[in-house]
Amino acid sequence: MRALVSVYDKSGLDKICKILISLNFQIFSTGGTLEYLKKSDIKVKSISEITNFKEILGGRVKTLHPKIHGGILADLSKSDHLKDLENNNIEVFDIIINNLYPFEEVLNDPDSTDEKIIENIDIGGPTMLRAAAKNFKRVSVLIDPNDYDWFSEKLLSDELTIDDRKKLAFKVFDRTANYDLNISKYLSIYEKNKNFPDKINITLNKISDLRYGENPHQKSAIYSEQNLGIANSTLLHGKEMSYLNFLDADAAFSSANSFSDHTVSIVKHTNTCGLSSTDNQLESYENALRGDPVSAFGGIVGFNTEVQSKTAIEISKTFYDVIIAPSFSEDAFKILTQKKNIRLLSSNFLQQNYEYRTINGGLLYQEKDNQSPRIEDWDFVTNSKPDKNSFDELLFAWNTTKFIKSNAIVITEGKSILGIGSGQPNRINSVNLALSRAGKLLTNNSILASDAFFPFPDSIDIAAENNIKTILQPGGSLKDSEVIERANHHNITMVLTNRRHFSH
Incomplete structure (x- = not known):
């Protein structure tokens, strides 16, 4: 049995490779992974022993070879595949362990040059992963180090099923689709003449399920494509956020951050029922509350500056669902956390230029009113x-x-x-x-x-x-x-x- 191991993220690699060796797998590898495994005293061979071809173009071409992809894609139930393997002296691979160059991480680094970003577009990795995922009926493919432990346990106990391999294949296609989409988005910035793209690809990662949606009988979850803004805020105190909490917190925080000075916004059902901007935070809060003290009850309060202790004392006199701010002073936090049911949320503000809304059969996409x-x-x-x-x-x-x-x-x-x-x-x-x-x-x-x-x-x-x-x-x-x-x-x-x- 043979395994091909070529990864950027080497988390957990020693452990799973040692398990493969104990099960009499031959391990083949490339470049930096090969050197890493050798230094870890894991028996490993170079992929060049199969291809009789050294890595070229600074590592851009390593595994793109018929003897590699033939060994991954071969369907052993087909006689013509078996004949091709025999005629070309190709041995099959049973396990592929691979993950990708960190394109997104490099892209988001403000110091990255175009040259560095482009060099981190992985070619051989996605090709090998997709080949193995396509052939999941025979080949196991691991792209996520978090899968190493359960996979190893099933492998050791001989309990690995085709459904397990199918689940791993899904993760591959899901990851490579998102990877390619991010590359496409990066390159699309060169279409400067188009206000709106001909195609919108929306790929978001689930942050969490929510207790329910707008009403208790509706299920809901929250998703994001980045690490900023309300969706990625930090709950410092109180019960987990609900669907409506997020909507109202977004309205409160967005309106507060649309003004300078100390600005306080009180929101109910996404309407700003109180708003004030002065050079004194306590005064701003009191003015905002004065705008509609009745509607403020059970509402959400947004700040564009750190919540101060004097303001916190006044806030604690009214029942609110959520207080959202960039931060809370130590004293303000102590004051507000005395209230069990209040949610304290910290977030940075993300300026967004576009927004979309779903309609029956599609969505509407527009510039934000900024x-x-x-x-x-x-x-x-x-x-x-x-x-x-x-x-x-x-x-x-x-x-x-x-x-x-x-x-x-x-x-x-x-x-x-x-x-x-x-x-x-x-x-x-x-x-x-x-x-x-x-x-x-x-x-x-x-x-x-x-x-x-x-x-x-x-x-x-x-x-x-x-x-x-x-x-x-x-x-x-x-x-x-x-x-x-x-x-x-x-x-x-x-x-x-x-x-x-x-x-x-």
Whole structure:
């Protein structure tokens, strides 16, 4: 019996090779693996003894030879295969142990050159692995060192089954498919003229199963393609995260990280019901909570800076499901972990430029709404103009609308949300909800921002009745002129941002 061993990751290799020797396997190897096994006092022969050909091209060609692949692919139930083996003096291999050059690791290293990345595209390894996996009825192929122990136990007890070999073959094709996909993605960066690729290949690794999905009768799991962002966050305290916990935590963390200073976002059902950005974290938290203390109960709080002890004391006075932040100070962590049921999550923020959503029969793929607004793109269309000193507050108000489900109306003052109207089928309902929520907090300095145009001037009348003096909206309605005229009638400052912030 013969085994071919050629690996990059040498974890557990000594142990399994010694077991193979004890079962009278001849071991053949290549390059660095050959030297490693020799130094480990494991009896091994060079693959060149079979091919009568030395490795060439700096190791690029080692196992690409008929005497190797014939010995792997041969089906011993076919007479013509047996005849070819005899005529060409080819002996079969029974076990292939191989894993691949670390292409992904090298690709993700910021110091890697194109030359180094390309040199780590494995050719012989995938070819040999796929050959062995195709012939799983006879050949055992191991690509994952984590399989060495159970495989060895079954081999020693003569209990290895065809289903075991089929499972190993699946792992090979799964790994090589993902490997090739990552190479394809690397090379696709050269298609610079295409905004969207002709084909989207999505390969994600499962991180874990979740307790259930959006509802208890729905199963769910979480997947990722990298090591960053909410999906790969660290649960520091509390029960494991649920499907909805992840959705809301993502909304809270994304909105908090879209502003500078100390920004705090309180989210319920993916809507930002409280948001504030100031130079003092405790003040930001208190302002965010003030935006909707009722909805905040059982919600998720997102921070863009380390949670401080004074803030933690205030947080502990309200029941929250999740607190997510880049980190927690030692004192803040001690304070918050006194609450058994709260989940504390730490994460880095990953800026993503694209997003997709599934629809029946396919998916929609788009750029994320990440573009920062610029005052110079706005039109000041009413007789009353905003003071230049208020521009930062106007920018804040406009930015908040993209974190509220459409139809979205946001009332702000300073850099804090006072009230929102979200998810309504018509805009006037959202206006009424936002103004009702802001209630007694409204002043002459309050700003009303709308994620899309006003189709009729009635919302302007309602805003005026509630003493709103400044309105932001993208414009674009057939009745823009009537809306602007009504704003002038009420001496309201109106700004057209010329960009919509729908969120569905």
